[in-house]
Amino acid sequence: MTNQHLNFDTLSQQVISTLQADIETLLNHANLPSPLHEACHYAMTGQGKKVRPLLVASGYLTVLASSQAATIDTLPLFDDNCRRAMLAVEFLHTYSLIHDDLPCMDDDDLRRGRPTCHIKFGEATALLAGDVLQTLAFEALSADLPGFAPISNDKAASLLTLFAPRARRMVSGQMLDLNAENKQVSQPQLEAIHRDKTGALIEAAVLMGAACADANDTQYQALTSFASNVGLAFQVQDDILDVTSSTDTLGKPTGSDEGLNKSTYVKLMGVEAATDYAKSLFLAATQAIDDNFDKNSSLIDLAQWLWQRQK
Ligand code: GRG
Numbered sequence: 401m402t403n404q405h406l407n408f409d410t411l412s413q414q415v416i417s418t419l420q421a422d423i424e425t426l427l428n429h430a431n432l433p434s435p436l437h438e439a440c441h442y443a444m445t446g447q448g449k450k451v452r453p454l455l456v457a458s459g460y461l462t463v464l465a466s467s468q469a470a471t472i473d474t475l476p477l478f479d480d481n482c483r484r485a486m487l488a489v490e491f492l493h494t495y496s497l498i499h500d501d502l503p504c505m506d507d508d509d510l511r512r513g514r515p516t517c518h519i520k521f522g523e524a525t526a527l528l529a530g531d532v533l534q535t536l537a538f539e540a541l542s543a544d545l546p547g548f549a550p551i552s553n554d555k556a557a558s559l560l561t562l563f564a565p566r567a568r569r570m571v572s573g574q575m576l577d578l579n580a581e582n583k584q585v586s587q588p589q590l591e592a593i594h595r596d597k598t599g600a601l602i603e604a605a606v607l608m609g610a611a612c613a614d615a616n617d618t619q620y621q622a623l624t625s626f627a628s629n630v631g632l633a634f635q636v637q638d639d640i641l642d643v644t645s646s647t648d649t650l651g652k653p654t655g656s657d658e659g660l661n662k663s664t665y666v667k668l669m670g671v672e673a674a675t676d677y678a679k680s681l682f683l684a685a686t687q688a689i690d691d692n693f694d695k696n697s698s699l700i701d702l703a704q705w706l707w708q709r710q711k
Pocket of ligand 1 (some may be wrong): 505574598619638
């Protein structure tokens with residue numbers, strides 16, 4: 401197998417199986433009391449798409465392929481630091497979903513095709529599960545973990561420097577989003593919300609993958625452009641799917657944006673123009689990779705896979 405011809409399904413399978421095992425390792429390492437362990441385990445093992453870990457792995461492989469003449473012909477495809485970064489983004493993302501579903505936020509009772517964490521375990525446990533998953537995301541990037549080579553101080557510092565401010569921006573974005581409920585917002589205002597709420601973690605995922613492969617400044621710039629376009633496209637798509645898809649397909653309730661009187665791209669520009677906008681963002685994202693990396697980058701496959709969800 402070479403990176404140039406790495407099939408996206410193969411990459412997804414590798415990411416999912418590696419992540420599943422590593423989630424168990426990190427949760428067992430945390431030794432959480434009951435029912436906190438069960439609540440975290442439940443939330444972390446729902447049928448999520450694993451977009452952010454896939455972005456880490458694809459960012460890593462894209463940089464690696466362009467910086468070494470040799471092809472990647474061994475399994476596993478990613479190194480231990482890359483596994484840590486995949487864990488960090490999935491733990492942080494799942495924490496945000498648990499808290500976002502709480503009655504004081506979006507008050508949703510379905511997530512990843514199952515009852516939300518607070519419906520299953522109660523609000524207090526769900527709140528703590530979100531809290532501890534957030535802590536574990538940072539631990540994944542820095543602590544000694546069974547089955548992982550120790551991470552160097554330099555690498556841990558560079559990953560944390562990419563991750564921490566973007567984790568913080570996700571929460572700021574959520575505040576801006578709450579502030580915008582029941583209000584008419586402009587497109588630039590909506591964009592500012594989502595660049596933080598959704599985009600920042602997507603950016604962290606790609607850049608941490610790149611950092612694990614020792615990306616240079618030009619590569620970081622291209623990957624930042626890719627991630628920022630994909631991050632926004634992903635949110636525009638989420639707004640569209642909220643009105644065009646079904647609860648069964650998404651595994652979460654549809655129509656919830658309307659119910660909460662949220663500002664969305666669909667409200668701002670209608671489904672058709674929002675779809676065109678998402679497409680243009682995905683195209684801009686792939687262009688940034690095309691211009692700077694091998695055309696067979698798995699980041700391009702990933703952007704195309706995300707775009708296909710639309711159809
Ligand atoms: C800190 C409470 C708190 C919230 C932060 C990220 C976030 C803000 C809330 C999550 C809810 C939400 C609708 C976010 C928009 C981004 C988005 C589309 C999330 C869903 O991500 P997917 O589709 O989910 O990757 P899966 O379940 O597939 O992992």
